[in-house]
Amino acid sequence: EAGVTQFPSHSVIEKGQTVTLRCDPISGHDNLYWYRRVMGKEIKFLLHFVKESKQDESGMPNNRFLAERTGGTYSTLKVQPAELEDSGVYFCASSQVGSPKGLYEQYFGPGTRLTVT
Amino acid sequence: GDSVTQMEGPVTLSEEAFLTINCTYTATGYPSLFWYVQYPGEGLQLLLKATKADDKGSNKGFEATYRKETTSFHLEKGSVQVSDSAVYFCALSKFTASKLTFGTGTRLQVTL
Helix, strand or coil: CCCCCCEEEEEECCCCCCCCEEECCCCCCEEEEEEEEEECEEEEEECCCCCCCCEEEECCCCCEEEECCCCHHEEEECCCCCCHHEEEEEEEEEEECCCCCCCCCCCECCCEEEEEC | CEEEEECCCEEEECCCCCCEEEEEECCCCCCEEEEEEEEECCCEEEEEEECCCCEEEECEEEEEEEEEECEEEEEECCCCCCCHHHHHHEEECCCCCCCEECCCCCEEECCC
């Protein structure tokens, strides 16, 4: 079974430009999460999709960030325009509704390292 | 709000040494607690978890016990290996399928 994949693995852009990150969750996982780790600090939650609906977007820092999950499969996170403080590693995770484990384990992708110069 | 505090790294140990990485949390109610590990070049992997007080999570020789009285979930391993070198993250979740709240991560470096 393929794991969570993210693209690109690394992106370097200039301040003011636009970047779109993509996440492909594990097939069949309805829950999809975005997280961010900035400058070696804690990993912070950004938002949570259940299928194509935004369940919780309380962690989105501002309106320069736009997340979509059309069709309930892959998701994109767009940053427009990018600022220096947006640099960091963006992680995507997915989990399955109705897991027999009783607790929905989140499976993480390798992350996208975003550098804004 | 909810938060997780873990010890600053890096932690450098010789192979076969005993490992403790401290983790404490602040949260209302009864969160579930997790340790995730990130090996170089890879994504985070769930290492172990505990869902209620006094539960002990264990995996790959690592253990952590959910201590509600001290709001702690310290990670321990009796004998570390070079292959354990990674970044370890303590985390909590308040509800099933809800977001994870992470600590800052602790880098472990094990040398021969």
